Amino acid sequence: MQFKKVGVWILSILAALLAVLIADHKLETCLIRNQLFNLMWDYMGPGVDECLTPTKLSLLKQVTGKVVELGPGHGSNFKYFAKNSVTKVYAVEPNLSMHPKLSSTAKDVGLDVEIIGALWENSNLERGSFDTVVSNLVLCSVNDLQGSLDLIQDYLRPGGVFLFIEHVAQPNGTAWRTAQNLINPFWKYIGDNCQVNRETGMLLKAMQGWKEVSIESEDLCGGMGLVNPKIYGYAIKA
Numbered sequence: 001m002q003f004k005k006v007g008v009w010i011l012s013i014l015a016a017l018l019a020v021l022i023a024d025h026k027l028e029t030c031l032i033r034n035q036l037f038n039l040m041w042d043y044m045g046p047g048v049d050e051c052l053t054p055t056k057l058s059l060l061k062q063v064t065g066k067v068v069e070l071g072p073g074h075g076s077n078f079k080y081f082a083k084n085s086v087t088k089v090y091a092v093e094p095n096l097s098m099h100p101k102l103s104s105t106a107k108d109v110g111l112d113v114e115i116i117g118a119l120w121e122n123s124n125l126e127r128g129s130f131d132t133v134v135s136n137l138v139l140c141s142v143n144d145l146q147g148s149l150d151l152i153q154d155y156l157r158p159g160g161v162f163l164f165i166e167h168v169a170q171p172n173g174t175a176w177r178t179a180q181n182l183i184n185p186f187w188k189y190i191g192d193n194c195q196v197n198r199e200t201g202m203l204l205k206a207m208q209g210w211k212e213v214s215i216e217s218e219d220l221c222g223g224m225g226l227v228n229p230k231i232y233g234y235a236i237k238a
């Protein structure tokens, strides 16, 4: 009987939280969601960074020159950049509650970082001028995936490189893909607009304008099927 009461309380609290997040989601600034995600990423981010370390070490040493990173969060990627070959980093992070930690990480690693509080889709940087674009677990959350990929390509100079690690949809017809499709409408409210069933790698490959695209796919970070497989690699602008 006692258990039943506790269960009802927990379910009521969860339902109320979901209702608040859904309502907040419609606000321009998503105040509550942003604060909650900031706290959640403070707790989860270091573990995710640790399990992605081997992949980041080999991928992000290629970061050079004028760099833009979309959704850098608390700046977990900065320490993997080869400081001497990076001139400046533009950090496009729409969640303003993440900015204090982002800016202190930038100071700690000694990079010249300019923080831009905007959605990637609304950022307005110089097109054709960047040597490197970095995205780590962000394209699942952008509002317009194809538009964001187009913008990545637009910002790069010819020969510039897009480096990414992203979680994507499971293959069609698998049980995990069905689970992803079922959970997706709810997940985005607790996961900062994160969509678990995006075919990001396929869209990237299908785009014109790349000279070379390399995509590896693997289950990383505990192999939880909802946020796997992860794709990582690079795309070089023609």
Ligand SMILES: C[S@@+](CC[C@H](N)C(=O)[O-])C[C@H]1O[C@@H](n2cnc3c(N)ncnc32)[C@H](O)[C@@H]1O
Pocket: 041, 045, 070, 071, 072, 073, 074, 075, 076, 077, 092, 093, 094, 095, 098, 118, 119, 120, 121, 135, 136, 137, 138, 141, 142, 143, 192, 193
């Ligand atoms: C899962 S976190 C990853 C943070 C960081 N890249 C890392 O690996 O530690 C997703 C990040 O993407 C940001 N984000 C979500 N939608 C975005 C958008 N449309 N444009 C730019 N960043 C966005 C979030 O604010 C958050 O910082």
